[in-house]
Amino acid sequence: MSPFVAEFIGTMMLVLFGNGVVANVVLARTKGNGSGWIVITAGWGIAVFVGAFCAGDFSGAHLNPAVTAAMLIAGKLPWSAGVSYCAAQMLGAITGAALVFLFYREHFKASDDAEGKLACFCTSPNIRNLPQAFFCEVVGTFALILPIFLIVTPSLTQGDVPADTDPTLGLGSLGYLTVGLLVFGIGLSLGGTTGYAINPARDLGPRLVHALWPIPGKRDSDWRYAWVPVVGPLVGGALAAIVYKLIA
Template sequence: MSPFLAEFLGTMMLVLLGNGVVANVVLNKTKGNNSGWIVITTAWALAVYVGVVISGSFSGGHINPAVTIAMAVAHKLPWADVPFYILAQLAGAMLGTSLVWLNYKDHFDLTEDGAAQRAAFCTEPAIRNIARNFICEVTGTFVLLFTIFYFADPSMIAESGTKQPIGMGALGAIPAAFLVWVIGLALGGTTGYAINPARDLGPRIMHQILPMKHKSHSDWSYAWVPVIGPICGAVLAAVLYLAIQK
């Protein structure tokens, strides 16, 4: 499998399962309605596990543009590969969330709360304070990337300029899942912890496009925060990692 197909499929599964659990919790008449934050954070962590297992052996299991950019900053992935990884991730996220919509279409139509519908696609803050929301996304993604640099299998860390990125197989996916779980539990209550630009932007685009009864706006005024914030956090993590290694 090519690394770009791997990133597409891995991100598709991540968003299918991750946004799937949100739909199950927030939409009306589902079996999991109102089952809460623990259910959401646990399923998102397991969704990361699934996505990384599928893609890890072929692409390094980034499934997140922030990870891809951090790997390039840290000289673990050629910059020429970055646009293709990100396009694959974005496309995978758009397909994954479209499958959530298809599976839960009846429940979307029975949910009159447009904000609840939107929550099954993309993130929004619990308290809208853009500067602090931005800091929260930077912080969560910094924790994600800085830790990934230390638990990734050293035998799969490439030298600068080679094609092989940091990779994580089934065993490496376990700590990745725990890492995302603790970030969600500890830091996710403020913004919904996007920590992944594709996970938020791709589904937000599809929320704009897909037909739903009672649909609200897609909140584009906030959309830059879960894109730029994670990128900034990832770059900071990579720069600090490189500084420590010197």
């Protein structure tokens, strides 16, 4: 399987499971309605593990443009691969969000909460202070990517990619579980302010689906906020890569 297809499938599964658990909790008349934040954060941790497990052996399971950008800055991914990875992640996130809507379509119809419907696709701050929300997304993504770099084993080469630019991260199955637990922990500890997007594709792709699809009873897609979960994670990832290069 090509890295492009792997990133597409992995990110699609990430969003299907991750936004799926949000829909199960917030939409009306679901089995999981009202089950709360811990269920959402646990579901997102599992989503990361599933997506990473699907893609890991083929692309390194970045599943996140902030991870890809950090890998580029750290010199662990050929620059020629960056655009391909990010395009696959965006397309995968869009597809995953569309599947969530189709899966929960009857519950979208049954729900009157326009804010909850938006939350099934993308993030928003609980207190609307955009500079503070930006700071939270930077810190949350930094707390994701620096530990990923620190738990990576010295990577073996894959194909004709030099060892110092191996996109696979060298995590292995146990490492993907560790990253899933890391995302679970970030959600529990740092997710209460913005909903911890920590991934531009995971937020922007589904936001586009929310904007374009005829979802009954929806509100606007909050484009005034949309730059925060895109730029914040990219900055946080870049800072993590810079710190890693300084201490590695």
